[in-house]
Amino acid sequence: MTISTMEHDKEMETAIRESAHGILRSVSPITRLREWRGSDPGYERSVWAKLAEAGWPGVFVDEAYDGMGLGLRAACAIAIEVGRHPLPEPYMAGAWHASLLLNALPESALRDELLSSLATGSAVIGVAWQNASGAAALTQEYSGGELSLNGERHWVYPARADGWLVLSDDDALFWVPADTANVVTTPHTRVDGSLCATLRFENVRIAGEQRLAQGASVQSAIGHAHALLRVLQAAELLGIAQESFDTTLAYLKTRVQFGKPIGANQALQHRMVDAYLQLRLAQAVLEEFLAKYDAATLEDPALFEAECARTKARCAYAAQHITRLAIQFHGAIGYTDELDVGLYLKRMLHLTSWLGGIRENRRLAGRHRGTESAASTRIAYDTYPLDTDWNALPEDEFRAVVRDFTARNYPSQYRHPSQRLHWDEIKDWYFALSKQGWIAPAWPREHGGMGLSPDKLIAFIEEMEAHGVARTPDQGIINIGPVLIRYGTDEQRQRFLPKILSGEHVWCQGYSEPNAGSDLASLRTVAVLDGDEFVVNGQKIWTTLAQDATHIFLLVRTDKTVKKQAGISFLLADMSTPGITVRPIRNIAGEEEFCEVFFDNVRVPKDNLVGQLNEGWTIAKALLDFERLFVGSPSQAQYALNQLRAIGEQRGLFADAAFQDRYVEAMLNVMDLQSLYGEYADIVRRGEPLPPSVSLLKIWATETYSRLCMESVEAAGEQGGDDVPIEAGDMLLHPARRLFNSSITTIYGGSNEIQRNILAKVVLELPTG
Structure with missing residues (x-):
């Protein structure tokens, strides 16, 4: 779909919603719901006629049968407005349900007549297709040129229609007008006050041509x-x-x-x-x-x-x-x-x-x-030139290319690691991605990235996670790179971006300080301008893999006389500069993932200031948005889902209905995360600033990941308490250590509680006191 087509569809959708909004408020004040609930028939034909004048019943009916032929997006626009302003008239049950079914049937004079009557509003037509447990089956008999129907249909909406499309138990579909002899209608009230019915057919005789279709097609x-x-x-x-x-x-x-x-x-x-x-x-x-x-x-x-x-x-x-x-x-x-x-x-x-x-x-x-198995198809990646437009490839083909590249280049001994890998372990993979031009999938192509669209980016992530690819030292890719693209000078972009892509520079982030974790504005690391250099003194903490980094980007206080957010600047520093000391911190898994970084009279060139002096808070917030987008990506949750599936298969848990339900719920949570992530990834791809609501991604992604990790520990049974990996097919899994890892994700990048505070204040504009 082209951009112009999408814009036209959006304009049409907006127009339909505005029209529906006006119609609902003019013909059906919400008080009508109370007036008509529990009544018989439960709605007004005069209002139905007004809806028909607006074209609602004929949204799915082709113009050849007097309909609007607008389709699903238009209908959803109307339905959203009805949700916001409900009305008694059974627009969905009495028109859309039947028209969707009739559209899927072979053409016939009766089918076409029914579609036309729906579109013009001259008939309200329901669908009678289901039975209650233990109810009499609906059967048909053919004799003397007539059909005879016997049996029941339950939960028929609407109860008061001009007729119904009736499904028999042998897959035949009939048109049965409401006034047909021996059709007994017993209405009952739904919880919202609308009426549905049980239909009982007692030797109901209808003409043969009232059978619209029969067989598998029905x-x-x-x-x-x-x-x-x-x-x-x-x-x-x-x-x-x-x-x-x-x-x-x-x-x-x-x-x-x-x-x-x-x-x-x-x-x-x-x-x-x-x-x-x-x-x-x-x-x-x-x-x-x-x-x-x-x-x-x-x-x-x-x-x-x-x-x-x-x-x-x-x-x-x-x-x-x-x-x-x-x-x-x-x-x-x-x-x-x-x-x-x-x-x-x-x-x-x-x-x-x-x-x-x-x-x-x-x-x-x-x-x-849930029954899909991982695809094994591979297409040789090296048959494509490096400047291939990956977005132009069909998704299956793109996935197959990524699969082949990963299988041929990723070190097998590091598949599905339970902890962050260090540079000396993962650098060959980084270099392979860099050589292929794939190290920065979300960066614009003009800066050396792949420029992937959201759907391709999610496919890329899924294939990497399915193979068990470890996260690289990626602060340069996910944070400082996007910041320099947006806020850096041309000289800074030329100096730093190529070396990020090549792996010559490995970056870490100097944000958090002792006693100033999520409260970044309270930082105390000071930078004083001395000629053409800043002199930096202070301490950073929780700096991921700082022991492996060649460079650090950090927030420093450059003015103590103004409010705390106003006196902050954003600097770039070489980790080999005299006066920088790194001390690793051992985490609860026994790994040295985080570090303290000390600055003692560290001299940083003035040219390494990003943006203007004392205006680093704006850049800091933008970088946190990039970080929250990355942390909010589906990658970790997808990995945890793969782990849960592997454990479930290894232990035969998919035979248990309760486990299946939990797994499917988790799977859909990850898929829905992908849907939301795609919207924000598209904002970045368009070069637009991320809105404050990006924090929603961080919350859902990390809490989904954490729940999945706990589910894996539970699913592993006795092995969930082991400090040795589980062999599950070609995967080596460590549920307990993965659970440890999930604990920090809800903290870094601003704890989820802080994110909720921000969203409440900035997005929802709730009062502060």
């Missing part, structure tokens, strides 16, 4: 229609989540207790940040699905069904989480019927249970993805 059509319907449900659930979140956020800002807004309470702030994280994950997953659908990249039916189920599971979880939180945060009034938040909770429950709840959809999503 099940295929039903499956496809239900898959898309799950996406539409996801869109409405997302709208419910958004409205419930916005309502609750506004309440926290205005409701005063004990003399201050309740939103100033840190515990409530952190919970709202977590709710916002769930909302953003749901938005990212739905948008990623729509982009794949628009680009026709979901051709495999099993994968298509899995992706639809995954989309619903994530949006349903967000809506469930946020609507329940809304009830609690509104206090006792949230429990009353007079407040609208209860209406959203009930609508969420109805939509979540229809076509399967969160766990059922997770299982459906995992049924395809």
Whole structure:
């Protein structure tokens, strides 16, 4: 899809949402939900006619049958708005469900007539396809030119339709008008006040031409229609989540207790940040699905069904989480019927249970993805020139090339390490990546990077993690390189970037200090300008692999007379400079990963100042954003997921349904992280500054990683307490040490608690006191 096409689609989507917003508020004040709930038929035909005038029932119907033919993205735009402003009319059950199913059937006069009646709003048509456990099967008999139907169908939406598309147990699909003799309709109320029905067919006679289709094609059509319907449900659930979140956020800002807004309470702030994280994950997953659908990249039916189920599971979880939180945060009034938040909770429950709840959809999503084995196809990487546009390659081909490169170049003895490797262990791999031009996959091509698009970057990460590739000493790649690209002078870029790429310079980060971990602005390392040099004195701590580094970038205080953020500068220093001393620190795993770095009258050239004097805080924050983007990448979580899968296979745990559920949930959490990561990676690729909300990535990635590591220890059983590796296929795993490693990820780059404080203040704009 071209950029112009994407922009046109976005404009159309915005226009449709604005139109839907206006229609809903003009024809259906939210008070109508209370007026019509539990009533029969539960909605108004006059309002249905207005929706038809706006083209809603015909969104999926081709123009040849009087429809709009706009498709899934337009329908999702409407559904999101309905989620934010629910209405009684069964737009999804009474029009979209049937039109999706009819579209998937062979053409016929009856099919075309039904599509036209849907599009014009002259008919409300439901789908009767499922039974309750132990209910009578629905059978058909053919005699004397007529068909006879006997049996039952349950949970039929809407209860009051002009007719239904009825599925028999032998995979035949019939059109049965509501006034057909011997069709007994028994309605009952859903939790949101809408009506569904049990249909009983007692020797119901219909003409042969009312059978629309029969055989395997019917099940295929039903499956496809239900898959898309799950996406539409996801869109409405997302709208419910958004409205419930916005309502609750506004309440926290205005409701005063004990003399201050309740939103100033840190515990409530952190919970709202977590709710916002769930909302953003749901938005990212739905948008990623729509982009794949628009680009026709979901051709495999099993994968298509899995992706639809995954989309619903994530949006349903967000809506469930946020609507329940809304009830609690509104206090006792949230429990009353007079407040609208209860209406959203009930609508969420109805939509979540229809076509399967969160766990059922997770299982459906995992049924395809969970059984995938690692691909073994390889394409020789050296048949491609170094200046190949990797983004132009089909993803399968790109993955095969990465797979071949990794298999031929990565040292086998360092696969799946349980700790960070030192430079002397990993340098040959670094040099191999550098020679191939792959050491900086996210850097722009004009600066020596691969310039990978988000989808290719995630594919690159996944293939590396699947092979068990260790993290390189990468502070130059992930931090100082992007900073110099954005803030450095031309001379600094020319002097430093090529040597980062080649591995001649290995960088470490001098940010944290004793008693000033997450509070970076309280640093006390001082730099005094003396002629053409700064004289630096002080100490840095928690400096990763400083013993291996040739250079360090550090924050220093250059003015003590101004507020603490204003007097900070950003310097680059050669680690061989006299006066720099490095002392390794042994961590709980017994490894020397971190170091203290002491500066005693260290002289740093003035030309190594990045940006302006005393304006380093801006650069420092940007670098932290880059770091949070990197820490928020799916790489560590993907590694931990691979470890969990290997342990599960080695111990035969996939035969246990409970383990399968936990594994699939973890797998989908990693996939959803990839969806959110892709959005932020695309911002960097476009050269735009990262928004403060990038901290969401850091929180979700590190906490997902930590949960996965703990799950691996549990799955390993007795071996989870061993200090020796587990042999699992071609992998050597050490669950306990990996758990140790996960503990620090929620601390570095600013602890997750600090990230939640930042998000609450800067993004959600909650009161501070």
